[in-house]
Amino acid sequence: MLRYAVSRILGIIPTLLIIITLAFFVIRLAPGGPFDEEQALPPEIKANLEAAYGLDQPIWKQYLRYLDGLAHGDFGPSFKFKDFSVTELIAQGLPISLSIGLSAILLGMLIGVPLGTFAALKQNTAADYTTMAIVGLGISVPNFVVAPLLQILFGLKWRLLPVAGWEGGEIRYLVLPVAALSFGIIAYVGRLTRGSMLEVLRSNYVRTARAKGLPEYLVVWRHALRPALLPVVSWLGPAFAFVVTGSLVVETVFGLPGSGRYLVQGAINRDYSLVMGMIVVYGSLIVICNLIADLLYGWLDPRVRYD
Amino acid sequence: MTEVAARGLWADAWRRLRRNRAALFAACFIVLLTLFAFVGPHLSPHAFDTLDWENMTVGLGGPDNHWLGTDRLGRDLFVRTMTGVQLSLQIALLATIVSFVIGITYGAIAGFVGGRLDDMMMRFVDVLYSMPYIFIVIILSTFIDRANIFALFAAIGAVGWLTMARIVRGQTLSLRNREFIEAARAIGVSTPQIVARHIMPNVLGPVIVYATLTIPQMILFESLLSFLGLGVQEPAASLGSLITEGAKEIESAAWMLLVPGFFLVSLLVCFNLLGDGLRDALDPRER
Numbered sequence: 001m002l003r004y005a006v007s008r009i010l011g012i013i014p015t016l017l018i019i020i021t022l023a024f025f026v027i028r029l030a031p032g033g034p035f036d037e038e039q040a041l042p043p044e045i046k047a048n049l050e051a052a053y054g055l056d057q058p059i060w061k062q063y064l065r066y067l068d069g070l071a072h073g074d075f076g077p078s079f080k081f082k083d084f085s086v087t088e089l090i091a092q093g094l095p096i097s098l099s100i101g102l103s104a105i106l107l108g109m110l111i112g113v114p115l116g117t118f119a120a121l122k123q124n125t126a127a128d129y130t131t132m133a134i135v136g137l138g139i140s141v142p143n144f145v146v147a148p149l150l151q152i153l154f155g156l157k158w159r160l161l162p163v164a165g166w167e168g169g170e171i172r173y174l175v176l177p178v179a180a181l182s183f184g185i186i187a188y189v190g191r192l193t194r195g196s197m198l199e200v201l202r203s204n205y206v207r208t209a210r211a212k213g214l215p216e217y218l219v220v221w222r223h224a225l226r227p228a229l230l231p232v233v234s235w236l237g238p239a240f241a242f243v244v245t246g247s248l249v250v251e252t253v254f255g256l257p258g259s260g261r262y263l264v265q266g267a268i269n270r271d272y273s274l275v276m277g278m279i280v281v282y283g284s285l286i287v288i289c290n291l292i293a294d295l296l297y298g299w300l301d302p303r304v305r306y307d
Numbered sequence: 308m309t310e311v312a313a314r315g316l317w318a319d320a321w322r323r324l325r326r327n328r329a330a331l332f333a334a335c336f337i338v339l340l341t342l343f344a345f346v347g348p349h350l351s352p353h354a355f356d357t358l359d360w361e362n363m364t365v366g367l368g369g370p371d372n373h374w375l376g377t378d379r380l381g382r383d384l385f386v387r388t389m390t391g392v393q394l395s396l397q398i399a400l401l402a403t404i405v406s407f408v409i410g411i412t413y414g415a416i417a418g419f420v421g422g423r424l425d426d427m428m429m430r431f432v433d434v435l436y437s438m439p440y441i442f443i444v445i446i447l448s449t450f451i452d453r454a455n456i457f458a459l460f461a462a463i464g465a466v467g468w469l470t471m472a473r474i475v476r477g478q479t480l481s482l483r484n485r486e487f488i489e490a491a492r493a494i495g496v497s498t499p500q501i502v503a504r505h506i507m508p509n510v511l512g513p514v515i516v517y518a519t520l521t522i523p524q525m526i527l528f529e530s531l532l533s534f535l536g537l538g539v540q541e542p543a544a545s546l547g548s549l550i551t552e553g554a555k556e557i558e559s560a561a562w563m564l565l566v567p568g569f570f571l572v573s574l575l576v577c578f579n580l581l582g583d584g585l586r587d588a589l590d591p592r593e594r
Binding site: 019023027145156252263268279 | 434437438439440441442445446447448523527530531534535536537547550551553554557558561564568571572575576579580
């Protein structure tokens with residue numbers, strides 16, 4: 001197990017290196033640069049700016065310099081947010097994005113798992129069909145529709161919660177963003193749990209547990225739940241990617257100062273270093289999440305063997 | 308002796324699909340909405356980009372034949388939504404076809420050749436897979452002229468082939484060493500013939516299912532990108548850009564969000580239902 005974990009952790013490095021390299025060269029090869037503005041700058045000033053940011057050097061030199069900076073935890077200066085380094089920008093926004101994203105995943109699990117278990121226990125009844133219809137809807141309704149709908153209902157119609165804003169992270173302002181983000185997760189987790197729970201409930205050891213007279217809740221809680229959670233655990237990696245994508249939307253709709261918006265703004269402004277920084281940080285987080293999911297899987301399922 | 312008529316794969320699948328009422332309903336809805344999206348705008352006296360200064364921000368069933376109301380600039384929402392459905396469907400179809408062609412070719416080569424080439428090709432897919440799709444799309448959108456939306460979505464389709472390639476490779480790999488392929492080889496059938504007659508029909512089922520499920524994904528990506536301001540540009544309208552405009556007006560004009568939102572969600576639900584139905588029909592082992 002330990003050897004497996006170490007080899008997987010080392011395996012992250014080449015994956016990240018490929019991602020960084022691909023992103024770096026694709027972005028640099030794109031036509032247009034960060035200093036091409038509507039009103040063209042005088043060529044001398046543009047040349048000076050490019051020299052200041054090292055953009056006048058050959059691309060392989062820029063690449064090596066970027067890698068060298070990364071190794072020291074330096075993402076370089078932002079081209080558009082003057083006076084800010086990319087590290088500062090991401091360090092401001094990332095905790096906000098992460099706390100919203102992780103809360104959404106947690107909420108999704110807390111609701112989705114019981115929902116799926118419930119549907120599986122009531123298989124082929126009206127309760128099952130209703131739950132699954134709602135779940136199907138949850139998978140199809142994108143969060144850029146859910147988020148404004150929540151704003152209309154809870155913010156404008158019933159006036160229960162603030163429509164948008166941040167206010168230093170007051171809980172009231174976080175309820176709707178987290179709910180909007182967790183909507184899709186609840187649906188996915190519910191569907192996954194139902195499927196695997198149905199399979200587990202048909203297995204021999206569950207039949208044994210029932211035969212020896214255990215009450216149904218104990219059969220589910222003690223015997224069925226853990227193996228039924230395996231597909232949910234292995235979905236954690238993709239769930240994180242889902243939350244990253246969703247945070248772009250949710251932060252826009254609710255006006256939150258998270259880091260998701262930098263990805264879009266950076267792409268529109270051709271702020272190379274900002275986009276690269278976001279890709280490196282989010283990419284590493286996703287790769288790490290996938291790793292954690294795999295290790296958790298092995299811990300939950302003793303049948304998995306590592307060689 | 309009674310003769311039993313042999314039922315082919317497709318006849319069998321069609322029989323199973325016909326019994327799935329949700330999938331049939333979804334298919335009918337998609338066909339009807341598609342037809343209506345192309346016919347509907349001609350029934351209305353308005354064009355998608357004309358401004359009606361007399362009727363700005365009117366609600367559902369508004370005056371002057373504004374059946375679904377108008378937006379902030381007095382543009383007819385019915386016509387805009389229908390042209391939005393047109394655009395979203397066209398883009399999704401284009402992207403799906405691109406991902407289809409690349410995915411099948413890539414997957415079939417990796418699966419059929421096997422060995423080191425297969426390892427390398429699949430390792431590359433794994434790396435791309437570990438990134439959220441949206442990253443790749445955002446990087447690509449810096450590359451491509453935003454005015455030409457079709458070029459952008461051909462490019463998105465070009466990244467969307469990853470799952471398709473995996474499915475086709477897996478199928479090809481598992482079929483390659485099966486007895487019936489060996490039998491075909493033994494009686495002297497040539498390799499292209501084997502691929503065409505024996506491998507392709509078996510690969511086609513999952514591929515059709517996945518293609519049906521790719522269309523709603525592409526609709527969703529187009530809408531997401533338009534929502535983020537990276538997709539369709541004014542005055543053209545897609546479902547995503549209409550939802551963006553609507554989301555800004557929820558205080559005064561909720562219908563501007565609800566109308567395109569309704570069509571987007573019902574399209575997505577129907578494509579997903581149809582895809583699930585096709586999966587059950589074409590691949591009963593998956594159930």
